[in-house]
Amino acid sequence: xxxxxxxxxxxxCAIFAGAALYVTLVEHPARMQCETRIAxxxxxxxxxxxxxxxxxxxRLHAVRTALGVTALVLLTWALVTR
Numbered sequence: 001x002x003x004x005x006x007x008x009x010x011x012x013c014a015i016f017a018g019a020a021l022y023v024t025l026v027e028h029p030a031r032m033q034c035e036t037r038i039a040x041x042x043x044x045x046x047x048x049x050x051x052x053x054x055x056x057x058x059r060l061h062a063v064r065t066a067l068g069v070t071a072l073v074l075l076t077w078a079l080v081t082r
Contacts, residue, residue, distance in 0.1 A: 006079060013075050017068040024065040028058045 031038065032054060037045045039054055 010075055010079060013068070013072050017065070017072040020061070020065040020068045024058075024062050028061060032058065 035045075036047075036050045036054065039045065040050060043050050043053075
């Protein structure tokens with residue numbers, strides 16, 4: 001694979017993993033400290049169901065973050081050991 005393509009692939013993976021990590025560690029916890037009124041227009045923003053959906057979204061996003069970071073680690077390993 002050409003070096004430029006490897007670099008683009010690595011940077012894209014790193015940007016995705018970094019953004020996902022930021023959302024998981026900073027953005028979502030900050031939003032969860034606020035009332036549910038700032039989330040999801042079109043829903044009953046005072047309901048327990050809305051809060052439960054936001055908590056579920058946080059867990060699902062944490063899985064996506066773990067997968068992104070794992071992909072970055074594997075890609076780094078593959079590029080270094082070549």
